[in-house]
Amino acid sequence: xxxxxESGGTLVQAGGSLRLSCAASGFTLDAYxxxxxxxxxxxxxxxxxxxxxxxxxxxxxxxSVKGRFTISRDNAKNTMYLQMNSLKPEDTAVYYCAIEYxxxxxxxxxxxxxxGQGTQVTVSS
Numbered sequence: 001x002x003x004x005x006e007s008g009g010t011l012v013q014a015g016g017s018l019r020l021s022c023a024a025s026g027f028t029l030d031a032y033x034x035x036x037x038x039x040x041x042x043x044x045x046x047x048x049x050x051x052x053x054x055x056x057x058x059x060x061x062x063x064s065v066k067g068r069f070t071i072s073r074d075n076a077k078n079t080m081y082l083q084m085n086s087l088k089p090e091d092t093a094v095y096y097c098a099i100e101y102x103x104x105x106x107x108x109x110x111x112x113x114x115x116g117q118g119t120q121v122t123v124s125s
Contacts (some may be wrong), residue, residue: 002026002114004097012087016123022097022116029044030075033100035107036082038093039118046096048107050082055104062107065091087123094118114120 008020018034034055037046049062050071059071072084080097096119098112103110 004094004099004114004116006097006116006119008018008079009095009121011122011124014087014089014125015085016122017083017085018087018121020084020095020097020119020121022080022082024099026082027071028075029078029080029099033103033106034071034073034080035098035100035112036069036071036080037096037098037109037112038091039096039119040090040093046109048109051106053104054101054107058106060106084121087121089123089125092121092123094120 003025005023006020012018033052035051037045037048037049049065050069051060054070068086073080097116099114100112103111
């Protein structure tokens, strides 16, 4: 069974740092493109904020997080990460990890095949 399980979400002060993890099981992560999305409010669209494409390995960042967030993966641990620095209150959201295979459109939500359940990040001012 394919599973993605996020962890690391918590309450943090503005300017602080946090690292989210996403542990994969039931498949080998290194064959897939990986991504982090977030939903900042119920009913709002999920935003692709950081993605590694499966076709070319290119890394894409949303402008809102560029220079502050870093996506990475440890294939030996079958885990992906999102390092978040200089956090702002507007980074408050539920963060989701996701995987895709064979897409040439990284960070497009409809391209992703499997999703984690989400982890809440709250940034206080």
